[in-house]
Amino acid sequence: MPEQFGEKQYDATPHRRQKAREKGQVAKSQDLTSAILLLAALLTLMWLGQGIGDWFGWFARQQLGNQPALSINQHTINLTIYDLLIQLAKLMLPLMGIMLLAAIGSNLGQIGFLFLPDKLSFDGSRINPLAGVKRLFAMSNFVRLGFGIFKIAVIGTVGVVSVWADIENVMRITSATPIAIGAFLVEIVLWTCLKIGIALLILALMDYAYQVWKYEEDLKMTHQEMKDEVKQLQGDPQMVARRRAVQRQLVLNRIKSGVPKADVVVTNPTELAIAIQYDPETMAAPVVVAKGAGVLAQRIRRMALENGIPIVERKELAQALYKQADVNQQIPADQYAAMAEVLKYVYELQGKTLPTMDAA
Numbered sequence: 001m002p003e004q005f006g007e008k009q010y011d012a013t014p015h016r017r018q019k020a021r022e023k024g025q026v027a028k029s030q031d032l033t034s035a036i037l038l039l040a041a042l043l044t045l046m047w048l049g050q051g052i053g054d055w056f057g058w059f060a061r062q063q064l065g066n067q068p069a070l071s072i073n074q075h076t077i078n079l080t081i082y083d084l085l086i087q088l089a090k091l092m093l094p095l096m097g098i099m100l101l102a103a104i105g106s107n108l109g110q111i112g113f114l115f116l117p118d119k120l121s122f123d124g125s126r127i128n129p130l131a132g133v134k135r136l137f138a139m140s141n142f143v144r145l146g147f148g149i150f151k152i153a154v155i156g157t158v159g160v161v162s163v164w165a166d167i168e169n170v171m172r173i174t175s176a177t178p179i180a181i182g183a184f185l186v187e188i189v190l191w192t193c194l195k196i197g198i199a200l201l202i203l204a205l206m207d208y209a210y211q212v213w214k215y216e217e218d219l220k221m222t223h224q225e226m227k228d229e230v231k232q233l234q235g236d237p238q239m240v241a242r243r244r245a246v247q248r249q250l251v252l253n254r255i256k257s258g259v260p261k262a263d264v265v266v267t268n269p270t271e272l273a274i275a276i277q278y279d280p281e282t283m284a285a286p287v288v289v290a291k292g293a294g295v296l297a298q299r300i301r302r303m304a305l306e307n308g309i310p311i312v313e314r315k316e317l318a319q320a321l322y323k324q325a326d327v328n329q330q331i332p333a334d335q336y337a338a339m340a341e342v343l344k345y346v347y348e349l350q351g352k353t354l355p356t357m358d359a360a
Contacts, residue, residue: 016229026111027110035197035204155199159195266313273297276339
């Protein structure tokens with residue numbers, strides 16, 4: 001039997017998933033984050049690259065083409081460096097900001113917000129040589145090594161194909177001006193890198209799908225693990241059954257003591273039963289002395305018949321009393337009129353006069 005060998009055949013429960021998440025066990029692909037960062041940086045460079053290139057060209061002309069200053073002191077050096085840093089910040093901050101947002105978004109998209117302060121504490125098992133050797137020869141590492149070799153082959157193929165497609169332009173560019181050669185090289189490098197980034201993104205999505213599958217497989221539970229978790233969350237099944245039996249007995253005792261005191265039982269007509277007692281001398285309003293649904297409703301009706309208590313079918317009133325009034329509590333004020341009608345009917349059957357309910 002599979003259960004005897006501890007085969008993991010049950011999907012993980014929400015409790016097991018939460019525990020794994022608290023330990024940092026989540027489905028995540030680092031390759032996906034790297035691919036998104038690469039594409040974000042490349043697209044940003046293609047968008048802002050012209051301005052960055054123009055600034056560096058201007059800076060080179062300023063430093064190499066102008067006449068050197070005749071007098072240099074610490075103050076002028078500080079001003080120059082400060083001005084240079086401000087201009088560099090204006091150029092690079094958009095690129096850095098977009099990459100930061102891409103990194104945060106790619107991680108949140110995979111695992112959501114996860115804060116694990118325990119991971120910052122010292123753990124001796126992380127520097128255990130034996131554990132390190134076991135991790136080194138783990139099957140997951142061989143799978144990642146094979147995937148890494150395959151990824152290198154794909155990147156190389158995409159790069160060669162991309163450059164080969166422009167081989168004629170590469171051969172003709174040798175006769176162009178240095179500026180044209182530089183612009184062509186930047187363009188071909190960017191577009192080649194973009195194609196490589198798209199290929200890496202596709203591979204990263206495949207890796208993420210594998211990580212999700214492996215995560216689900218690792219979280220699967222054996223029959224014994226399911227039993228242990230149920231026992232941990234709900235307690236010993238025998239104790240749970242005993243508590244439920246005690247609760248049922250308490251409810252039955254309440255019904256046995258409450259129904260005989262009732263003046264009327266309101267039903268729905270078979271699913272709900274609410275026993276109502278009203279003593280105008282001691283009560284400001286009718287009180288629910290017992291209520292139940294299903295089997296308990298049948299028990300209440302049976303006891304009402306045994307004790308000669310009238311049973312009146314009022315579907316809407318029964319539903320309202322079952323939802324809004326607890327046992328030993330007065331009925332809601334908005335049900336006074338409907339309850340008075342029922343009591344009037346019962347009192348007329350018994351040849352009595354309906355007492356006035358004190359709305360206060």
